[in-house]
Amino acid sequence: MADPFVEVQNVWKRFGRQWVLRDLSLAVERGEVVALLGPNGVGKTTLLRVIATLIRPQRGTVRLFGKPARALEAERGRIALVANPPAFYRHLSGEENLEQSLALAGRPIARAEALEAMARVGLPEGRAVAAYSSGMRKRLALARTLLARPQLLLLDEPETALDAGGREELVRVIGEVAREGAVVLATHDHGFAAEVATRSFAMGAQA
Numbered sequence: 001m002a003d004p005f006v007e008v009q010n011v012w013k014r015f016g017r018q019w020v021l022r023d024l025s026l027a028v029e030r031g032e033v034v035a036l037l038g039p040n041g042v043g044k045t046t047l048l049r050v051i052a053t054l055i056r057p058q059r060g061t062v063r064l065f066g067k068p069a070r071a072l073e074a075e076r077g078r079i080a081l082v083a084n085p086p087a088f089y090r091h092l093s094g095e096e097n098l099e100q101s102l103a104l105a106g107r108p109i110a111r112a113e114a115l116e117a118m119a120r121v122g123l124p125e126g127r128a129v130a131a132y133s134s135g136m137r138k139r140l141a142l143a144r145t146l147l148a149r150p151q152l153l154l155l156d157e158p159e160t161a162l163d164a165g166g167r168e169e170l171v172r173v174i175g176e177v178a179r180e181g182a183v184v185l186a187t188h189d190h191g192f193a194a195e196v197a198t199r200s201f202a203m204g205a206q207a
């Protein structure tokens, strides 16, 4: 059998003296959409950041696409993390942000492609992100995901601030990524988790 997309084994992570993740293990296979559930402060965002290899656990191992997290090179371009709120350059327009982040990921795009992605998620062109509403920022993050075509998509409370249409687009994008890859998302919305996830992972009941 192929290696899992994500393999977190016996991970311990603390900030200062506070252990946030204690002996946590989770494997995610291709095609899965896993919803991380649990109360505020239980460590959902921390786990997403550990999987994204943005932070290292004190103990335990993280493997992505069958490789140790420390040995990832080109594979990093296959991973996308959408934070809550998503991070953008505020003084740049939506389309300029899309161009910048795809260029940074080593996949430059033409302006027309950026505008096409903006149109798909219903965003106007030519406006600085500083003037976007929080829902518009969520939509811009969706456009970025569409263009980046990640194989592993990590989403932190992606449904918040989105209206019904934005939420439908989000569900479609999650489905598109999961067809070839996998999605891990943190949410407090159990209805949303039931709608999109193939499996839930309850946090908070660890030792």
Ligand SMILES: Nc1ncnc2c1ncn2[C@@H]1O[C@H](COP(=O)(O)OP(=O)(O)OP(=O)(O)O)[C@@H](O)[C@H]1O
Residues within 6 Å of the ligand: 015, 016, 020, 038, 039, 040, 041, 042, 043, 044, 045, 046, 047, 186
């Ligand atoms: N960089 C950091 N430095 C210090 N403490 C941190 C840091 N990041 C997270 N924490 C702490 O770790 C704990 C878990 O935080 P985390 O954001 O992972 O929880 P969460 O489950 O995503 O919460 P929420 O549902 O409120 O978004 C919290 O107590 C938080 O204060």
